[in-house]
Amino acid sequence: MNNPKQLSIACAGFSPRLLLGAILASTSLVFLFAGFTMAQTKSGDSPLLPWIGVWSITDSGSATVDPTQKSTVEIRPTSDQKGLEISRHSPRQPDVSETLIPDGTRRPLVAQNCTGWQTARWIPEAGLILESSETTCKETGLLATSTLKMIFETDQMAEILSVKAAGQSHVAVRHLTFERDLTPAPDLSPAWVATSARIAISAPWSLDTIIQLSKSIDTPLLEAAMIERNVRPGLNSQSLRQMQAAKTPKEIIDLTVALAYPDQFHIEKNGQVVLRPWLVSSTSASASSSYAPGLTTYYPGAFYNCYSPQGYLGYSGFGSLAPGYCWSYYSPFWWDYPIYFPVTGNNGGGGGSGSGVPGGGGNGSGNGVPVVTPGGYARIQPINPPHARPRGGNGFPSPGNPGAGWSGASGGSPSYSAGGDSGGSSAGGGGASSGGGGGAPSASPGGYSSGGSGGGGQAVPVK
């Protein structure tokens, strides 16, 4: 115990050996816990895991569908675990499948007279899969699409489709509900892992996430995603400046503000197309023959006319749409839920590419083609006027009305009082009036004058 260190440890009630043992034990526990956590993370960190399972489309209109007629979308990992195999199964429709590899690679698209590219990528910080395509057709010009897959609740997915054609944007939203996990397979994670992954991926977005997304996702698409996700970040002046500094689009800033203060704003969706799952709910002729019957080959990412036997319109945009036509996007998520464009309009454009909103007879309902106007997908109106007004418009003095309350104090005729009541021991004498003539006391640069009307005594110099 001669060693001072030993002494101090002993004084603390620990022997050196005990202390060393405690350190080793706690370190082991830390590593053990860390290893467990890392193992957990490793098993659940596949970005594709949350999507895997069977989903059903739950948009309005499909609620009345006979459950036995319900279409489901099955998502499973590709054999190399790098992508997703997505297939739609419907009792009355041929299956529609696609393979999605969200690796950001741009892949060529070739379909009849059209060429272009498509790509998909995973945005891990937001839990999104973003697909984009651009195609140019000989006759009709450029058509660009973007789809965004988003799990916004543990069992809720939204697929948002943005279509740009002829200089206009259209947005369509599809909702899917998680039905069940896939049949367990050796290469699949346990169900609870997938559930955990869906919980994680549906976590609310932070402001940073929104800012980052605004740099990589089309504004209407992100607006739709924010509305579907009901994003409500905490906002303050610092975060607003952060958005401004990041050059976040004005529409996104406005929507963020409106969503953050929902009691102050009314949000309308602007440019959302109508979804009409009439083919699914129909109990008449077999869908397989009524749906684009003349076609034998379908191209992923292409639009098809719902009615025409020669329904394929490829990537022709909307220049050749006729009133009342609808489109179906060849995708497992959209195929049997056509995107219906109730064509009205007044530009008379009948068929050329890039002709803008196609003309037509109008449907009399007052509904125009749902186009995302420059104001954005979300149309925001303050519920209350943002500017307060002065209560009653009065209560403050103004130059023209100097104000009640003091004007009466002005102007009174000058007066004086004099006499023996001033308290001075020898004070007295007469008074004066400012308007008066001789005999009135007055002050002048030379001093004061009693006006000769009497004095109350004689002043003597201060000694």
Added chain:
Amino acid sequence: MITKLHVVVLLLLTFFCFLFAPPLRAGEAETESTDANSPASAQPKGRPTDFHLGHPRMFVGGHAGFNFPRAESDLFSMVTRELTLEKSDLRAPVMGFDFGVTFQSHFAAVFSFEYARTSPFSESRNFVQDNGQPITQTTHFTQMPITGTLRFYPRKIGETVGSYAWIPAKFLPYVGAGAGTIWYQFSQSGSFVDSQTLDIFVASFNSQGFAATGHVVAGADIGLTWRIVANVEARYSFAHTALSQDFASFHPIDLTGLRLSGGLVFRF
């Protein structure tokens, strides 16, 4: 005459101004528990505090301070010569109200009403009564300007982010100029000494009226919240006007002076 009471009142007023308006910290919002970067689960309630939904265009407020009259006309020379008055005794506490409209991000038009009054007590500087008692009198000097001022803010008054959010600047220096009218009253009552006869007489002298006034200002708005702004201002006013007949043969009274004030402004 500025008394200790005046100073104490002004200090208390300033203290309460800051007490009732907690200082604005960077990033502070009504939903303080909501980190701006935290996920959306924390739902803001009510209205934001450090920014505003919409652009406030008007403000109303009050201020208090002191008026430092230049008092260089011969009237003041006479009274400070004859009586135990100093020019500093004519300094007066000021209270006022302001109503303003902001425009063009850098300008504000402000209409102000003020009231300043001091009532120093004095004695004849050179004479006493024959029993040795002082010859006393009281002077009342009141000024009530009603003015309009155009302020120029070199920095933007606020910043609009997007279409709806407006973030006020936290520190806004400004300069400005304006004009208006001022009502004044200069009166004296008590015992006076006839400078010719040395008679002591009791009298009241009064002069009051309106005068045109012009002024220049420099000041700063300090944002406490988006709505509440502390203001400090220095204003130098110019005004002269003729005196009433109680004060004969004097040059126009000098109503020029400096006013230092602080106050609170509420935007709406």
